[in-house]
Amino acid sequence: MRSNEYFSDLPDPALVERVAQGDRSAFLELYDRHVSRVFALATRMLGDRASAEEVTQDAFLKLWTRARAFSPTRGALLTWLLTIARNNALDRIRLEARRPALAEASLSDLEDGRPDLQAPGSGSEEARWRSLRFALAELPDGQRQVIELAYYQGLTHSQMAEMLGLPLGTVKTRLRLGMERLRDGWIEEGMAGKRSERPGSDVKKRKRSRTGEA
Amino acid sequence: MRSEDRGHVRALLGAYAVEALDPDERATVEKHLAICDSCRAALGDYQVVAQALLAAPAPVLPSPRARARLIAGLGPVRRPGRSRARPSLLPRLGLAAGMAALLVVNLALVWEVRSLRSDQARILQDLQVDQTAISLASYPTAEVILLDGESVGGTFLYDPERRFAVVHMWGLDPLGSDQEYQAWLVRADGSRVSAGLFRADPDSWFTSAVLTSPVPVGEFAGVGVTIEPSGGSPQPTGPRVLNAEL
Numbered sequence: 389m390r391s392n393e394y395f396s397d398l399p400d401p402a403l404v405e406r407v408a409q410g411d412r413s414a415f416l417e418l419y420d421r422h423v424s425r426v427f428a429l430a431t432r433m434l435g436d437r438a439s440a441e442e443v444t445q446d447a448f449l450k451l452w453t454r455a456r457a458f459s460p461t462r463g464a465l466l467t468w469l470l471t472i473a474r475n476n477a478l479d480r481i482r483l484e485a486r487r488p489a490l491a492e493a494s495l496s497d498l499e500d501g502r503p504d505l506q507a508p509g510s511g512s513e514e515a516r517w518r519s520l521r522f523a524l525a526e527l528p529d530g531q532r533q534v535i536e537l538a539y540y541q542g543l544t545h546s547q548m549a550e551m552l553g554l555p556l557g558t559v560k561t562r563l564r565l566g567m568e569r570l571r572d573g574w575i576e577e578g579m580a581g582k583r584s585e586r587p588g589s590d591v592k593k594r595k596r597s598r599t600g601e602a
Numbered sequence: 603m604r605s606e607d608r609g610h611v612r613a614l615l616g617a618y619a620v621e622a623l624d625p626d627e628r629a630t631v632e633k634h635l636a637i638c639d640s641c642r643a644a645l646g647d648y649q650v651v652a653q654a655l656l657a658a659p660a661p662v663l664p665s666p667r668a669r670a671r672l673i674a675g676l677g678p679v680r681r682p683g684r685s686r687a688r689p690s691l692l693p694r695l696g697l698a699a700g701m702a703a704l705l706v707v708n709l710a711l712v713w714e715v716r717s718l719r720s721d722q723a724r725i726l727q728d729l730q731v732d733q734t735a736i737s738l739a740s741y742p743t744a745e746v747i748l749l750d751g752e753s754v755g756g757t758f759l760y761d762p763e764r765r766f767a768v769v770h771m772w773g774l775d776p777l778g779s780d781q782e783y784q785a786w787l788v789r790a791d792g793s794r795v796s797a798g799l800f801r802a803d804p805d806s807w808f809t810s811a812v813l814t815s816p817v818p819v820g821e822f823a824g825v826g827v828t829i830e831p832s833g834g835s836p837q838p839t840g841p842r843v844l845n846a847e848l
Contacts, residue, residue, distance in 0.1 A: 412676060419669065424661035432659040441668045445675070452676055463653075470656035520651070521658040538622035539655055545617065546624050560617065567616025570651050 401460040408455035419448055422466050426473045433477040433540045443480065447473040478542040516577055523573040531566030534559055607634060611641055619648035620655070724803075731810040735759055735768040749825070751844040756827075758846060762820025767797075767813045769827070771844065774802035774809050777829065783843070784834045785813050788824035797825070799834045824848055 395403060395417040406414035426447055430440035447469050451458070458468055524532055537543045537551075545563070549556040611634045617623050618631050635642050738744050741761045749756035753773050760767035769785060777783070785797040800811035815822070826845035828838045 412673075415676070416673070419672065423669075424663050425657050425659075427664045428659035428662045429656055431662060437664070441664045444664055445668060445672050448672060449675065466657060467653050470653075474656060517654060517657045518660075520654050521660065524655070524658060534622070535620060535655075538617070539620040539652065542621070544622055544624045545627075548622070560613075563617050563620075563622055564613055567620065567648060567651065570655075571616070571647050574651050574654065575647065 400465040404451075404455050404458050404460070404465060407452065415448075415452055418451065418465070422469055423448070425466060426469050429470055430473050430477050433474065434480065439480060440477075443473050443476045446476050481542055516574075519577050520570065520574060523570055523577075527566050527569060528562075531562045531569070534563045535566045535570070538563065608638065608641065611635075611638070612644060615641065615645045616648050619645065619652040728810070731768060731812050734766065734812045735770070735810065738764070738766075738768055747825075747846050747848065749827070749844040749846045751827075751842075754843050756844050758825050758848075760819045760848075763818050765815045765818055767815070767819050767825075768810060769813055769825075770808060770810045771802075771827070772807050772809070774843070776802045776804045780832050781829055781840075782832050782834065784828055784830040784838070784840075785811070786826045786828065786838055787813075787815055787819065787822040788826060788845075789821075790823045794826070794838055795822075796834060796836070799830075819848070822848055 395414055398414075398417070400418065400421070403414040403418050407418065423444060427440060427444045430443040431437060434440050434443065450472055451465075451469065458465060462468075524535070527535070533552075534548055537548050538545075543551065545559050546556060548554075549559045552559065611631050614623060614627060614631050618628065623631060635645065738759050738761060741764070743763065744759060744761045747758050749758055749769070749771070751773075754771065755773060756769055756771035758767060758769050774783065782799045782801055784799050786794040787797045788794050795816060797813035797815055798811060800809065803809045813825075824845060824847045826838070826842055828842050829840040830838070831840075
C-alpha cells in the first residue's frame, strides 16, 4: 500500500495538519517520506536494527498522536522527528548502559541495510547532508570519534575522557576542532550551493572522490 | 561581560551544540548565552551543523513489516481540546467517570486482544495454505480439477509427484462444534485414505485447506470430502459433499 498520489505533492506542514485530523493516508505519506532518515539515525545510534525499528516506530507514533504539538514555525518536521528519535535512542542507551560498542565502527559498517535510493529531501538539501557525512568521515579519527560519542551516544567530555583513557583537555580540544571544521565546511558548502545549484559542485566532487564513495 | 569569559564560552559552543558539556560548564555557557548576542549567533552556526548531523547518516529503510506494524498500531488521534477541557470542568465526577470508562475500555481491549490473537492464528493458517497453493501452482506438472457437489463447489490443486495438495471450496456450510469436514483420497480399488480435517471458514465464502497424503497424490484415482464427527473417522461415515476423479 503506497500512499496516495495526491499527497505526494503536498508539503510537510499541510500533511501534518491532516494528520492532526486523523488522516491516515497523510500520515503514511509522511512516514514514507522520512522513515529512512529516522531509521538511519536510530541505527547509527543503537547499532541494532530491532531497537532502531522500535525507536523509529515510537517517533512516528508520536507524530500520529501529537501532530498538534508540531509547529512548522519552529523548524522542519524531519528535524522534529529526528530529535524525538535521538532523545528516545539516548534514553535507551542510558537505560541499558549500552556503552558504545560501536565507537570504533566506521560509517560504512553501519550502512549495510537497504539503502533508500529515493531518499527524501530536495536535491540541494540532500547534497548538503551527504557532504556533511563525508566531511565527518574525513575528520581525523580522534575528532570524529568524540563528536559521534557525544552526539550519537550522549557522552560528555569527562565521560569520554574516562572511556577513552585520554586527558580531559585532549578530548575538549578534539571536539572543538572537529566541530569548527564541520561548521566551516557547512558554511562553505552553503555558499557553494548558492553559487551553483548543480548537484555536483566542485567541492562535492572533490570530497566524494577522496572518500571513494562516488 | 569580561572578554576572557567570552573567549572561554566561544571555545565551548561546538561542544554545547552536540550536548557534550559536563553540567558545570553547561551552566556557565547558558548563563553567558542569556546575555551575549554574538555568542548566541555563533552558537546558531553550530546548531545548524548539529541538526544536519541528525540527518547525515545515509538513509536506510526499515523492514516493510515495521510499516505494517505501525499501521496496525495506529489508534484514534487525540482530538484537540476534548480530553484537556473535561477534567477542569467536572473535576471529581469527571475523573471517576473517566476511570470507569477506562476500565470498560480495558476490558474491551482484553477481548479485542483475545480475538486478534485468534484472528492472527487463523490468518497464519490461511497464509500457509496460500503459500502452499502458490508453490504448488508453480510446479510445471501441477494440475487442477473441479470438485462437484450440491450447491458446493471446489478445486483441487495437486502435483501427481507430491504428497500434498490444496483444496479450495466455496459454499460449505459452517458445521457445529461436534462435526468437521474430512477429505479423502480414493484408490483405484475404492479404498479411502484420510487426507486431513478442516472447518468451513465462517467469515468467507471460501475455505481452503492443505491436504496430506501418505504416498504421491498421483497414485490415487479420486478425491472426496465428507462430514464426519469431530476428530475425523478412519473411514468415511457421513454425507459426501464433494468429490472428483483425478
